[in-house]
Amino acid sequence: MAPLKASSAKITLPYPLYACDFDPANSTKLVVGGGGGASRTGVGNKITVLDASNPEKLVEVADIELSKEEDNPTSLATGLNHLVYAGVNASPQDIKNGENSHFRIYDISLEHEKNVQPNVREETKLRLFSGVEKDSYQRITRLAKPLVSKSQLGAITTGLAKRSEIALFETQPSGAPKKRGSLACKAEAVDVDIIQVEEESHLLAYCEDHDIFLTEITPKTDISESECIPITPLTSGGKPKTATLRALRWLTKDHLITLSNRYRNTGVVLEIVKITPRKFRPARTVKSIRLPKYITKATGLCIVNLNNATSCINTQNETQFVIAVAGHNRSISLFTIDFKLDAEGFKPSDITPLFTFEDVHPLQITGISFSNVTPCSDTVKVSSTSQVLRLCSVGISNTVVVHTLPIFSAPCEDSNNRGLDPRYFIVKPCGTGVLRRAALSISVILVVVIAIIIQALLEIRGEVPLYLGAREHVPARWQEAIVRNIPQVSMTMLRPTFTITRTVIPISTETGINVDSTSSVLLEDLMKKFVAGENHGLDGVVVLSGEGEHIKAILHRQDGGAEQTKDSETPIGSTWEDLSEAQKLIWIDRLKELGELPEDFPAIVFKGVLFGEVIAAGAVDDS
Secondary structure (H helix, E strand, O other), rough: OOOOOEEEEEEOOOOOEEEEEEEEOOEEEEEEEEOOOOOOOOOOOEEEEEEEOOOOEEEEEEEEEEOOOOOOOEEEEEOOEEEEEEEEEOOOHHHHHOOOEEEEEOOOOOOOOOOOOOOOOOEEEEEEOOOOOOOOOEEEEEEEOOOOOOOEEEEEEEEEEOOOEEEEOOOOOOOOOOOEEEOOOOEEEEEEEEEEOOOEEEEEEEEOOOEEEEEEEEEOOOOOOOOEEEEEEOOHOOOOHHHHEEEEEEEEOEEEEEEEEHHHHOEEEEEEEEEEOOEEEEEEEEEEEEEEOOOOOEEEEEEEOOHHHHHHHHHHOOOEEEEEEEEEOOOEEEEEEEEEEEEEEEEEOOOOEEEEOEEEOOOOEEEEEEEOOOOOOOOOOEEEEEEEEEEEEEEEEOEEEEEEEEEEEOOOOOOHHEEEOOOOOOOOOOOHHHHHHHHHHHHHHHHHHHHHHHHHHHHHHHOOOOOOHHHHOOOOHHHHHHHHOOOHHHOOOOOOOEEOOOEEEEOOOOOOOOOOOOOOEOOHHHHHHHHHHHOOOOEEEEEEEEEEEEEEEEEOOOHHHHHHHOOOOOOOOOOOOOOOOOHHHHHHHHHHHHHOOOOOOOOOOOOOOOOOOOOOOOOOOOO
């Protein structure tokens, strides 16, 4: 992964944390929430505002103490109107009485009166879900990022409810939001996200364990009547059990990114899914990446578009996303995706690993969130580092950690759009991946060429079966040079070995060359010992003769005198070239039967060997 110069700040609060979000209008203002719930543990429930402007220090600015009789905040989202929308269940007694004002709104503008200590103020509370259940709570709170600074569409989902539901609302400058209907789900929504595609049109996506559902939301459309079409992402084996969806987010109106935990927590996969919302055609996975094997399960996902949607996507036609994945091992992995517009629409780059923060919290991570990136009003020079991206994470260990990441700017590369707002990136874009594909192609070609050369050399040496027919195309003198000059030891590991399973008669008492019947040897090495007397300083001719079930090898010394064997003063036999075709076939079959000749072993090893008369297998010896 690429090196990343990041600063981090950490603070410990007196309560466990479950949710966090940055103020979209002020990336230095961070809101966190949590607590001990409706219990007698003594741990209170709070929402705290932190100042994250210092990369190395977090400062508490304001907070609000919530009732200990009620539940702790389980989810929250901060709007452009400086209001925090949170899920806080009412007291058990109120729920028992059929009342649960689970949807809470808090004002964090911190500018109520001068010379007064800043605080967080509760604006209102109400119920958006259609029913009240004992164990149900507001599990997810999500706000759409608007194309223009107007009201935002939001969605909340139930958790642990017998009747799962998604409720929609529209934010107002102050006070209670406008209700936009609700959607009944067959199963609990694992995650939900909304994207604005036109001024008053949105797309909502939510997922269950193995399916993704879409619905279109317009001012004239009642969400309860909208048709939801299931979209199953591609998974290995085509079986839903291979992966369980954990989270999803909109990248563009045609692309979703999904986070999945593989079957039985055997790994984590990020996938970019391309859809056609207008027609609700089947989706397909266009990019995917598997996280390192030590991350067996993911617990959270967040993304950020580094460029303003209107100035970058619509005019500069390119942008970069940063993705953060929280793992069960308390790590946070960062990835980047580049989008660029061409004739066929927006196309994503590969999902590129950026960096991994290890052991971010002492205990499990419960929430992660990115800050927004606001374009500078002044002219920004290329490679300027005047902007930063903040990543917040919270855990049940009462800890808040903010990583501050530098981001850079560059003018738009499109000549038609020069002089417009610069685009921001955290790492230099990889473009369309042409260079990577070219490098991969060249590497593959080199590997194939090297493999062909090695195969040709081994064929010329007669050490492998013939596939390329190198002997027919390489000149004879080159073949002789290859056989003579290439060290034998360099090819040893590539040659087949076999075990001598028959007794080999000792050549003579003078030579001292004996081969154990269970030794694993190379036939060519054995022939070299017979022919050249390697490592023994011997010189002679080997005669092979077939007698019964044995192959008898006799060495005839050529230096004369007393060292010549008694078996024969003159070697009797024929060279391999002088043997008849019938005798050659008999010898080959005989050696193979006795386990002394591998398949397709070359005849070149028989140079300097004389062959005696041998009887074919099955012939009867009258003597």
